[in-house]
Amino acid sequence: ETGVTQSPTHLIKTRGQQVTLRCSSQSGHNTVSWYQQALGQGPQFIFQYYREEENGRGNFPPRFSGLQFPNYSSELNVNALELDDSALYLCASSLGSGGVPQETQYFGPGTRLLVL
Amino acid sequence: GDSVTQMEGPVTLSEEAFLTINCTYTATGYPSLFWYVQYPGEGLQLLLKATKADDKGSNKGFEATYRKETTSFHLEKGSVQVSDSAVYFCALHYNQGGKLIFGQGTELSVKP
Numbered sequence: 001e002t003g004v005t006q007s008p009t010h011l012i013k014t015r016g017q018q019v020t021l022r023c024s025s026q027s028g029h030n031t032v033s034w035y036q037q038a039l040g041q042g043p044q045f046i047f048q049y050y051r052e053e054e055n056g057r058g059n060f061p062p063r064f065s066g067l068q069f070p071n072y073s074s075e076l077n078v079n080a081l082e083l084d085d086s087a088l089y090l091c092a093s094s095l096g097s098g099g100v101p102q103e104t105q106y107f108g109p110g111t112r113l114l115v116l
Numbered sequence: 117g118d119s120v121t122q123m124e125g126p127v128t129l130s131e132e133a134f135l136t137i138n139c140t141y142t143a144t145g146y147p148s149l150f151w152y153v154q155y156p157g158e159g160l161q162l163l164l165k166a167t168k169a170d171d172k173g174s175n176k177g178f179e180a181t182y183r184k185e186t187t188s189f190h191l192e193k194g195s196v197q198v199s200d201s202a203v204y205f206c207a208l209h210y211n212q213g214g215k216l217i218f219g220q221g222t223e224l225s226v227k228p
Contacts, residue, residue: 004159006159031214033214033215033216035216040220040221041220041221042120042205042207042218042219042220042221043160043205043216043218044218045215045216045217048214048215050214055214056214056215058215090159090160092160092216094214096214103148103167103209103214104150104162104165105162105216106162107152107159107160107161107162108159109158109159110158110159
């Protein structure tokens, strides 16, 4: 059973650029959630995808967008990068059924984004 | 809104000392509660969970009991090791939108 994987591990961008982060969910999981973790803080929920549909969204602006693919992998896209977007971006997968995502989420190692 | 508050760190202990990390929460309804651990430079690993009042979660010598009357989920370990040095996050699961709400984290440093 493979765990949650994310790519790339590290990324450096400049202000105003766009970035795409990728996540492969754990085998058998159909739900992916994305979190932003600023230095020294707890993770903040960005959004969740269940069976390719957005299932919930946190307090992040529309320039944060996502996709989930038929194989349940996912992308997080951030447009018009700002300095404050510098953070560790974590992807978590879980198994949902009957339209309800399972509450236990398994996290990947994260992508560390630095915006200069 | 729902929230989680953890004791501030860093917590510094000697090896084999007793550990308590306090966690309290505010929630509408009856959330599930979690402890995650983050080792330096890594993502989060699930440590333990409890899904209803009076449940005790346990793993690797760590324990936490879901106390509805005090809205708490304190993490304990009887004898810590140097390898337990990490940041510990308490979280609740919010059913609408399926999100986890995390506390700010508590850094634990165990000295030999």
